[in-house]
Amino acid sequence: MQILCAPSRKAVDDAHRKGSWLDIGVPSLRNLAWIRGKKLALWLALGLSSIPLHLVYNSTFFVSTRNHHYDVYVANDRFADGVDFDGFIGKYDQPPYYANYSLLNLPTGSDPIVVQSALAQNVSSKEGDFERLEKNDCIGNYSRIILPDRRNVILVTKTKPAHNQQLHEIVTFNETALPEPDSISCNGSTTGHVLTSELGPVSCAANSSLYGIAHYAQPVVGLQTPYYRNWYYWVCSQQGYYYSEDRLVDELGGETLNISMPDFMKPPKELCSDGLWEDYLNKTWSVYGFEVDYCLSEKLRGQCSLNAAVSLLFVVIVFNFIKLVAIISTIYTIKDNPLITIGDAISSFIEEEDVTTRGMCLLTRDDVVQQTKHEREKQKGPLSRFRRGSVSRGGFQLLSPKAFEPRDLRWYRAASKRRWITALTLTLLAILALTGLFIYAATQLSTDLTPAYPTVWSFGFHTTTPYTLITHWALPLTGPRAVVPMVLISNLPQTLLSAVYLGLNGLLTSMSLAREWAAHAAISSCSASSSSSSLPLRSLRVSSSAPRGDQRTAYFLSLPYRLAVPFAALATAAHWLLSQSLYMVKVDAVDARGDLVHDGADGGGAYGYYSITTCGYSPPAIVASAVGIVAFAAFVCGVGAKRLEDDAMASDQQSYRLYEYQPTLIGAGIFSAIFCLLIAVHIWQLIRNKTWHMVGFFIGGLFELIGYAARATSATQKEDQWSIEPYLIQSTFLLVAPSFFAASIYSVLGRIIALTDGDAYALIKKRWVTVFFVMADVFAFLMQAVGGGLMAMSTADPARYKLGQHTIVGGLIIQLVVYFMFFVSAATFYQRMDSLPPVKKQKHARIDWQQHLVTLFVVSAFFMIRTIFRIVEYAKGHDGYLVVHEAFLYVFDALPMALIMAYMSWKYPVLERKKREGSHRFHLARVSERGPSTRGDESLASETA
Structure with missing residues (x-):
């Protein structure tokens, strides 16, 4: 274009x-x-x-998430051995309960024989296998609104139905199925079975290995009044729905029944989905009166779909x-x-x-624009000529000669006011759009926030929860008709951001061209005495694929790489953050047998949406996107604030010196020895604990050792006779070494979040935190490495040396910004975890996460001190105060890096779960149908996977 x-x-x-x-x-x-x-x-x-x-x-192309409905089996430990059970369980559509079947909306297709057979083979009927979970793990895994990776679960209990005093038998009242408030299901009987509101038909038989089956199928969103929705309610022995009215409603006739609400059907003070489930951790856990010993969970693999x-x-x-x-x-x-x-x-x-x-060699764009405006106002018509002077030439009037007046110009003057207004207006519109989206999100969440999500900041990036889905707009939410409008809505912000990009790119290109034009004013001295200090002539950059003579090809991105690379990085970051703010969500419901639930099945649409296609939003990502766009525009404005230098008017540069001082051998030798010792300690820790994610400290320490050894080599040489090789090594290796430290530090936070199951409290989810920060660190590392290489190899080329300097500063700034984001993420995670009640906090105490996070905070402080020092050092230039005094290098670079390695070796992050008794996987031998186990007790023992 x-x-x-x-x-x-x-x-x-x-x-x-x-x-x-x-x-x-x-x-x-x-x-x-x-x-x-x-x-x-x-x-x-x-x-x-x-x-x-x-x-x-x-x-x-988009990915859909599966949400599994499942059956909750209550059984004793003999069920997995193939011991017989009451065959009436699961047969809801047979007498004497067929009359109540339609009223109760009981599940179909539950087949405990298939599940028992799968247990015997430890392979499910389709794509998963069964895994043993201890009580806390079972509660945590099934206390999720959207369950993509698990399905049926068997609660293994020692409680007999005859001794269970908490079940309620269902009776029919005015053609409506209601639980009897005071009924005890088996009432001490060890024969027969009764229909309960919680587990369907419950067997009272003493010799049955299976007691009851509860079918769990809750809609993702859209539950209508007069109901309270309650996800994973069975974990807390609650009901799936609670009436918000004092009188019951006949669901068939739509009339209010003159029946007072039983106490056990009234909404409790805290619902299970509001966070009550965490109170059951590390305690005796009973489900509808059956005390749970452990669970057998059907674990699934790869439960997502790629849609076109x-x-x-x-x-x-x-x-x-x-x-x-x-x-x-x-x-x-x-x-x-x-x-x-x-x-x-x-x-x-x-x-x-x-x-x-x-004769108009000093004509400027401002002169042209002012003349144009004056002529149009004067003639009230199209401009036909310039009017200054008296000599006519073509369509112009010859301008009077102008004297050159040196001025302190800034880059922003190169772009027109109209271009600035357009670009900044588009930026402001993008920010206002995000502000409106955040206000909408905060307004919607103000009525839906729960103890599990106490604030709008509790939601991570690109999270899929019923609370952050758009469901109140007059748009289809199911079927193919919902895809197109949701795609358009989710991509509208990206289109606006593309317009912002074009506007800012136009500004940056205009300013870059002004800098290139000024650079062509460079002069070259012909005298041999000053040839070493002359400025190089700038050859022309042309679009031709075959430039002539000293001409060069144009930039690939139409901008100098020192501007194009950070500009493209900021644009990419802004687009990615925006994709995490407003995004398309498709949830496919799958029943307990593994079949897709279509609209209308399982009551779909009656109480809400089981499968849904809509847009989701993330309040923290919305704020981060606004900040990213502001940073995007601020970068361009910052470039515009630079002084437009004229190399032709610049004073001759002095001959370049590798060091502005004689390097000290003592300082370089001491820190070489320190880093050598610290490397040895980290190698021992690395091998001893097998913490391979900490290998960055070994590599970074090795770079520090090589760098200071090279400085020591320079210190042994005479002043102004330093060899170039040691200088190149020390300048590059000391610059990039901290990037390796940062990569390992970033990985520690991701492991802390994973091992504490603290994804709900993380600002960035565990699957993204390490990838995002490490990739950003790699990008900053590459910028610093390229900049260091340019500086080291361009001591005789001031322009290229300055390019390398600017590239390093850009890389360091990106590194500092990314590390600050990391610090905020770690601090937010610490604050949210620390604010949990003691009982809930105990659930996450699988590692000493507080101590590990404090370690990250300490090393982060040292890291940011060093990075700020380096930014100021390179920004001030080769003759800056920090560069000409060697002591600053050791105080603000060598010392912080050594302290980071020492502190990490002292508080070494050995991240692994505390050992638990019992196993997480088991194998059972094949048994004959309905036959007893032919194995001894030892064959029933669990084996650690």
Whole structure:
């Protein structure tokens, strides 16, 4: 598109003859007025075809999460051995309960024989296997609203039904199935069976290995009044629904029954889904009067689906085809050699003079804009000529000669006010849109917050919970019709951010071109005496694939890499954060047999949505996105605040010195010995504890040792006769060594979150925390390494040396920002975990997470001190105060790095769960159908996986 809107030399000459001008080197809508015919059509085809692609491309393929319904079996320890059970259990649609079947909405398809057989083989009927869970693990795994990785569960108990005093027998009252408040199910009997409200038919038989089956199937969202929704209610021996009214309602007739609400059917003070389940941890756990010893859980593998929106895929194919045709047409039919870069323009005007602007070498854009405005106001019509002086030349009036006046110009002056206003207005609109989304989220969550999610900050990035799903809009929420509107909604912010990117990119490109133009004013001394201090001439960057002479090819991203790389990184980060803020969610309900639940099944739609297609939002990610966009714009504004230097007016540089002092051998020797000792300690810890994620401390320490050994080598050489090799090694290795420390530190936080099951309290989820921070650390490391290499190899090239300096500063700033985000994430996790009640906090006490987090806070302080020092050091330049005094290097770099290694070796993070008795996996021998086990008791023992 930039090629198509770039003017040809003929278009420039025509504009000049008419007293106008065109933009060169930057995306410009103004140039469209001078584009005709095929070029305009191709530009419009490329531009307009991008809009639908931005709206649908990211979500043409999307992943759906499965939410499993399941059966809760209450059985004794003989059930897994194949011991007989009451065959009536699970047969709800047979006499004498068939009359109540439709009223109770009891489950179908529960087949305990299939489950018992699967247990005997330790392989489920489909894609999972059974795993033994201790009580706390069982509660934690099944106390989730969306259950993607588990299904049926067997609660193994020693409690006999005859001794259970907490079940309520179901009776029929006015054609409505109601529990009898004072009924005791078996009433001491050891024969027969009764229908209960909690577990369906419960066997009272003393010789039955299975007592009852409860079917769990709760909607994800949309439960309507007069009900209170209550997820994983069975964990707390509660009901799945509670009436919010004092009188019961006949669900068939829709009339209010003149029946007072029984006490046990009234909503409790705290629902299980509100966090009550955590009170059962580390205590005796009973489910409807059956005390649970342990669980046998059906663990599933790979429960997600990749979906394709065929209609949207067709849209993508069509508009990509349009782009392909436009690109091919541009390559083979546009032959007017447009002036794409400023180098193209300079080369063209050198080869062929523009007579209309002869004598106007000091003409500025401001002069042109002011003349244009003056003429339009004067003539009240189109501009036809400049009016200053008296000599006419073509469409211009010759401007009077101007004297050169040195001015302290800033980069922002290179872009027009209109371009600044447009870009900042788009940025403001994006921030306002995110603010509105956050207000909407806070408003919706104000009525749904629970003890499990006490504030809007309790939700992580891209989390799928019923609380953060959009369900109140008049849009379809199920079926194929729901996909297209949700895709458009989730991608609208991305489209707006793309517009922000284009606006800011135009600003940055304009400012970069001004800097490139100023750089062409460099002079080169011809005298041999000053040849070492002269500034190099800048060759032209041209768009031609075959540059002539000293000409160079244009930048791949139309920007210098020192600007393009951080700009692209900030844009990528902003897009990623936005994708975590508003996103498409598709939840597919799966029944206890592994079959998809379609709309209407399991009561779907009657009490809510079991399967749903909608959009989700994350309040913390929304705030992070706003901050990311502000940082995106702040980067461009910061570049604009830089002084536009004129190398031609700069004083000659002095000859470059590797060091501004004679390096001290004592300091380099001491820290070489210290890091050697610390490396040995970390190697011992690494091998002893097998903590391979801490290998970054070994590598980083090795880099520090090599760096200070190289400094010691320089210290043994005479001043101003230092060898280049030791200098290169120490400058590069000492610069990048902390990146390896940071990578291991980031991985520690991810392991703490995983081992404490604290994902609900983490600002960034465990699956992302290590990946995000380590990838950002790698990016910062690469920037510093590239910058260090440029500086080390460009001691005779001040321009390249400065480029390396700026690259290092950019890498260090990114490293500091990322580490600050890490510190905030760790501090937030600590605060949320520490604020839990003692009983709930105990559930997460599998490792000493508090001590490990304090260790991270201590090393983080040292790390940020060192990074801030390095930023200031490189920003001040080679002759800065920090650079010319060697002591600062040891106090603010060597010492903090040594303290980090020493403290981590003292408080070494050995992260592993506390050992538990019992096992998590077991194997059972095959048994004959309905036959007793042929194995001895030893064959029933659990084996550790």
